[in-house]
Amino acid sequence: MKEISLFLFCIAGAMVSHLGFGQSVEIDTISSVRSDFSGQKRFTVGLDVFKNVPFLAFNNNLPLPAGQSARLHNRGIVEIVLRGEISDNFYWNGLAGFTRAEVTDPESIARRQEVVGWYGKGGVEWALGQRKRHSKLGIRGMLTYNRYATDLLYEGPSFGDYQTRDVVNNFGIGFEPYYAYDFFLGPRWLLRWETRWSHHLRVIGKGETPYYPGVGVSFGLYDYVVSGGSTLQLHYRFRP
Numbered sequence: 412m413k414e415i416s417l418f419l420f421c422i423a424g425a426m427v428s429h430l431g432f433g434q435s436v437e438i439d440t441i442s443s444v445r446s447d448f449s450g451q452k453r454f455t456v457g458l459d460v461f462k463n464v465p466f467l468a469f470n471n472n473l474p475l476p477a478g479q480s481a482r483l484h485n486r487g488i489v490e491i492v493l494r495g496e497i498s499d500n501f502y503w504n505g506l507a508g509f510t511r512a513e514v515t516d517p518e519s520i521a522r523r524q525e526v527v528g529w530y531g532k533g534g535v536e537w538a539l540g541q542r543k544r545h546s547k548l549g550i551r552g553m554l555t556y557n558r559y560a561t562d563l564l565y566e567g568p569s570f571g572d573y574q575t576r577d578v579v580n581n582f583g584i585g586f587e588p589y590y591a592y593d594f595f596l597g598p599r600w601l602l603r604w605e606t607r608w609s610h611h612l613r614v615i616g617k618g619e620t621p622y623y624p625g626v627g628v629s630f631g632l633y634d635y636v637v638s639g640g641s642t643l644q645l646h647y648r649f650r651p
Contacts, residue, residue, distance in 0.1 A: 457492035457603065457646035475514065475621045476630050483622055486512040492644055500538035504549065507531050510624035521619060522564050528557035528624025536591065547591040555583045555611065555625045559618055581616030585609060585626065599648050606641040 466473055466486050475481040490508040497503055508531075514524040536549025558580050565573040589607035596602060611626040613634045620629050620636075627638035 452496040453648055454495045455493070455601070455646040455648045457494065457644040459488065459490035459492070459642055460645045461643035462488045462490070462640075475628060480518040481514060481516040481621055484513040484515060486510070486622075488624075490644075492646070494646065497535070500543050502536050502538075502547070502549075503534070504536060504551065505531070505533040506551070508625055512622055512624070514621050516621075520563055520565060521561050523562040524621075525560040526557060526620075526622060526624060528555065530555040530557075530625030532587070532625070534586075536589075544595075545593050547593070548588075549591065550586060550588045553583075553585045553587065553609070553611065553625060555581070555585070555623075557581045557583075557616075557620070557624050559616075559620065561618065577618070579616050579618050581613055581618075581620070583611050583613040583616075583623075585611035601646045601648065603644040603646055604641070605644060606639070608639045609637065611636045611638075 463486070466483075471484055473483040473486070475483055488508065488510050490506055492504065492506050494502055494504040508529070510526070510528040510530075512526040514521075514526065516522065530553060532551040532553040534549055534551030536547045538544070539546040539548050558578070561577045561579070563575050563577055565575075567573060587607045587609040589605055591603050591605040594602045594604070609626045611623065613620075613636075619633070623629050623636055623638070626636050627640050629636045629638065
């Protein structure tokens, strides 16, 4: 968790340093942005800058709905986002993510669960309404790989407790519709607020997964998980 937080801090610091001091944050004007990119398709690279913040606010101890005693610890997320213009008001986007986390539940047989996950997402989005420069509606497909190493404890009143570790590799597919709103910080920078509703089907693997990387909290669901979320991404816009 500390290494991931340091990595995110360094990247975000390097990106923000390009903004310059004393620059005001405001919704950009269509004329100033279009003059900078006239006749060229826009392309952005972004970094998620929010998903780790609420977790730190819970002091590395987030309750989970899987059980009254289940807790999520040491979660760290890195997500890199790519986005490009296909035509006016139509864009492609892709996302690559990595997550590490730990789930503990002293009242369950699965006392401790180490989670490592990789996932990729890709899709398209469309501009919406009168504020087409800002509002976007999109959909992405996803592929996920997650490794769960679970410490199991079977209490035995007669012959003593039995402990074992179960390691399972999970593969899944899914999709997620999302809504995004872009706040322009200048001709090159934008802050994107995105809200998603993920649907995920595990096609290989087994076991309870209170938290599923790339999807979210499972709310007691097993192979088919539906979960939502909202986050902020900081994007830098390149000339092609």
